Amino acid sequence: MLMEGAPQNDIGYYYAYPSQFADAENVRQVMLAQGAADIDSPVVAAAGGLLSLTLDDPRAEAGGLINLSVGSYDERRVFARIDTGRIGSTGLKGFISYSNNRADNWRGAGHDQRQHIDAKLLNEWGEGNRASIAFSFNDAKTSTYPSPGKADWEASGRGYNFDERYSEGNTNYWRLYRAPFRNFYVAAPVHLKLSDTLNFDSSAYLQMGHGNSPYGTQLATTGNYLGSEELTQPIDLPGAVDGVATVMGNWTGKQFRVGDVSKLTLQAGAHRIVAGLWFDYGTDRVTQSYTSIDADGRPVDQWGYQDKAIRTADGRLLAYENQRTETVTKGFFLADSIAVTPKLGIDIGFKGVNLLRNGRNYLPGPQSRVRIDSFAALPRAAIHYQLDDRQQLFANITTNFRTPNEFALYDSYYGGELVSQGTDRLKNEYSISQELGYRYIGPSLSFSLTAFHYHFRNRQVATVIDSGGALVNSTINAGSQSSYGLDGEIDYRPAKGMSIYASAEYLHTRLNDDLAINGDYLPTRGKRAVSAPSFQFALGSTYDDGRLFGSSALKYVGRQYATFMNDESIKGYATLDLSVGVHLAGLIDAQVMDLRINAINVTNPRVLSGVYSIGTNAQDTVGRNGTLITGSAPTYYVGSGRAVVATLSRAF
Template sequence: MDKVRRAQVCAFSVVGAGLIAIGGPAAAQGAQGAEQIVVEGQGGFDSADGVHGTAPGGGLISVQTGPQSSSEVTRDFIQKQSPSANAFQLISLVPGANVSTADPLGLSTQVGLTVRGLGETEIGTLLDGMPLNDAAYYNSYPSQFIDSENLESVSLAQGSADLDAPLLNAAGGVLSLMSRDPSGHAGGFIDGSYGSYHSNREFIRLESGTLGASGLRAYLSYSHAAADNARGEGRDKRQHVDFKLVREWGDGNDASLLVTWHDAVTTSYPEPDLADWHAYGFSNNYDGTFSPGDANYWRLYQQPYRLVYGALPLHITLTPHLHLSLTAYAQYGYGNSPGGTTLSTSGLFEGTQPVPDTLSLPGTVDGSAAVEADYVGQTWRSGVVPSITWDAGPQHLTLGAWYEYVDEHDTQPFSALSPDGTPADIWLDLPNSTILLSDGRQLLASDTHMITQTNAVFVSDRIDLLSSRLTLDLGFKEAMVSRQGWNGLPGAQYRSGFNDAEPLPRIAVRYRIDAHNQLFANATTNFLAPSESTLFATYDPSSGEVASAANTDLRPEYSIAEELGWRYAGDRLLGSLTLFNYNFTNRQVSTVLDLNGALIGGTVNAGGQTSRGIDTEFGLRPWHHLSPYVSGEYLQATIDNDIQSGGDLLPTAGKTAVGSPRWSGAVGLTYDDGTLFGVVSVKYTGPQYATFMDDERISDHTQADMTLGVRLPNIASAQHPELRLNIVNLTDSAFLSGVANPTTNAQNTIGRYGTVIAGTSPTYLVGGGFAALLTASAGF
């Protein structure tokens, strides 16, 4: 598994915190089938895939009434984007969200998301209530998520997670994906795309319609995508299957089953430091041809991954005043995150013990050879979140729990190379495809097995006052995490782990001034449990010495966040303004550790941090077929203390936190008259520091994207056929899109006690260049 990378829409749902999330017109539309036509207001229409053309801001904003900040994009926006766009790219225009990616088409796993300056490892990701973050390192890989054609909406709660969310890492908010429901009519939807980098993509969804008296309805979809790397050699390939089954009965009863299968091979892009970027720009790539001893050959950086996951949300009305909700989920993932390295044929160590063998490696020169350093991960994960809500007049009391079990096994074997530089098997399904010792064992640089169990209980109480104009929410959650691991390397630390329990109280209030204006405020607490990388030391295979020490004393990150906001929902204009403030202790920032050529996730404790700022967004309902949207953020994120480095302290107090642009904003303009449509968007991201000492940063950058499309008359059985051209990075701007791996200091720095603390260069993601994709689609 790559450690470097990272239900139906209801009219309202009571979540574990007692916070109410009420969908607006776009949310209430649900997932319409190809044959259904819903007219909302003058000029409304229905496309082949549920687009109605009446959403405010072109689908970039919707009515929100909960007592916390939240932004949502709906099908009217999603369906106009490139079908290969991932969930991060789909929400890149909403306030607070800054997306960095190496691939304009959305296939690469090298993509990052920050929200209010907090990285993706601090942002929980859910699909129909099921967690999608990596269980060990908390990264998210949106190219593996559900296909965009099957998404009903993507929302970003910038502040914090609901109490019932099965997440351990949501200090920076929650990205929530809602899948579309199957249609009540039999039929389907198909699209095909071709574009830049010899990209091609095909998608088909088959709808069963309602199956007789059973009330069941389902869909099954399949997609295939492939594209050359936007920089250098390599070709990404992706296959994906989504299945959803829904049953509704009685008043407020429904159950659904969502299953996803994913299989992909993607080739990594180099993440340069600033010097390499200035020297080579886009030409900073892995080698296109192989020569003996070359560990920089592109075939050594192919990342295969396959997964299957399933979610089972269930809602039952037990009595008119008693409601049961349950979400069960199960996941399996397997993959390899390799990199090139040079391995000596003798004098090697496993853990702290010498290897007696002298290896015979193809391409050996002067006692060493280029090999592939593999990092193989296999994860089994399952969990359940039951809750029960009692409605007693103006009071709504919820009691629930969460249990999760995660079993993960990670190893780092090595693969010999053929004369042309090709490794035997990048999937490593069989041990004999790797380098073996004379006794038949794999030569390993790491071998860890981790069991993580999470138990949580939560209770919330929502009280409606003043004829429901004033709502008060009180909530409390006790989260208990046990992470225990075993190290299989000889002579190494054998066992490690931790047990932690965190109390998470919260309070929120909402006041409806009139039919159009609303005020809200909240104070919440969140925490981030340490990742697996902190529990075990890594060892240098050439000496047996510790390369990076374990840190079993790393405390969980804890944060207290406050928001104060105003929303307006008028006949034409929708908008919001939110003030926010965070205070962190044991702030955890993700970076990477280089383990003999394979990069694995690591964590830096940045101590205390204070972040405060303003988010705003406004969108207009269609006016003469035009729907403008604007969003922006001002952020001031400051490190509160000096950071330990060896036996000294780096003078970081008062510095700006890494990955926290002071200003960011976006503008979008949608035109849609039912036949012709188009979208133009521009996103600005300010400069970002990449070190805790603020001694290196990347410049600001702006990206413009465009969509042009036309809907055609029905042709035989093809319903609402459509042609669409998506252009990403319209101006072909060259920029560093984000900080990949921050460091404490880039330049040599004198510590508080007079020690010279050596600098280390951070690395960056290079923004994808220009890309165009032409798509034809139709319902049937």
């Protein structure tokens, strides 16, 4: 995930959270590149594709925009943006925007709040030179929704929620699961035309964040451990009854990341040569501590700061996890695009990435420091042939990699015993992707058809695990996996102001290895991959006649397996979004003014929409060596309910 050329995911767990990014009003372009990421992209976990956002440029003339929205679940949002226009004779122009959003949870008790600021300053000069700096600040308090298993869903449906009111000893109270987070992003892309044949590009970036993903739990005044060390003295627990108190468990993360990717592009006859370097430095401080709550169930500190957390009798922080990871990434790339003939082009390239993690486990125990150093060689090649002005054939082969996330490095303890041993003998996921396709671009009709084949080694499957009560993003090494399929898309514009878009994908996946489980092997060879629907389909349309406008978006997602054994799955489902509006300019005054109504998930299907925490096997299964491997239930995301939002937008 990139914004203005800067990575938006955290370097430790690779997760990106779109609600933290730029407001939609400030986004000029959204691009989804399936398969391999561009060779100059500063990412290490893009084996499945890359999503890139480009912010809107500041306007040449001073002005502004105000959006006011109200809707379902007591939704209230205000957005305001001001553009400076060109500032004197400097050539600079900029914008700054602020938004404030508040809405009740769509199911269960609680509400979300979000404040956001975007800003961008741009200067353009000469023939194509430009430099900009963009800022994005987000401050949010987001509720967690409990994820049911199949039995929970069948028993409670959408009623599977946290409790609205607190009672003594209740760890299921919604305020104990409300996650605050602040983050700040800076991106500074520069493009310089050094000569008629040589260009220089640089994208420097900075990322900082701090937040908490809390949960409800109970602690006793005695019988506690710090890592492998038994605490012989009782701890002080405000509100304890018979030596037990309900507390808020904290999973706090404090991230810092800075980097730059720079490249030179040389046009030399039939060759377009790109060469560049990438450097990235990041730190991630993770602490799982505990905070007291008052008699009404409210935590004394929602952020989980250490100075307000529960301490041991000798003043140390009582923590279930306590670690700091430093990640250094260094990469280089070289590519050549060759115009062999006016119709035939060949692209070749190579990217090398070295990733080093140094970590410190602050818990008492056998593990103190961890270190892992890996290098990935990523060659690629592509060929494209222009049949005529509208038709093109293309084929490519690319490679990608992904390192296991940092959680796998560290030991975890429960009751003083080692329950999960970290390791530095981790293997990177490595993928080889092949694509073959046809593309047609016409005046009113465009379409493409692409056949693909992916092969993964050490496939890192994302999941969520329970670590002492905290739900933590992690990965499972699923071994070798093969995938092949077909992608198709059509864009048809039958008349001015009207468009119809359709896309579909068929995907066949196969696990090539049995899964190692506690000294035995689960017989997963030949099974389908988890969270990989065999069929997906989307149909959308837009209409705008200058006064009335609208859009529709229909999406179908097929069956998804939730375990490596394919012994539990969720069925396919469809969603439908609609939007209608009217341009009010000329009816009231000449200023641009729109009124629109968005209806989200119109059909309101009551479905499970995705796999939250995958399982190895849901049913008890005999391993290859005869061991009975106990099943465990996966958990799922619940498809959201219907919502309607009305927005009044006015430019000035």
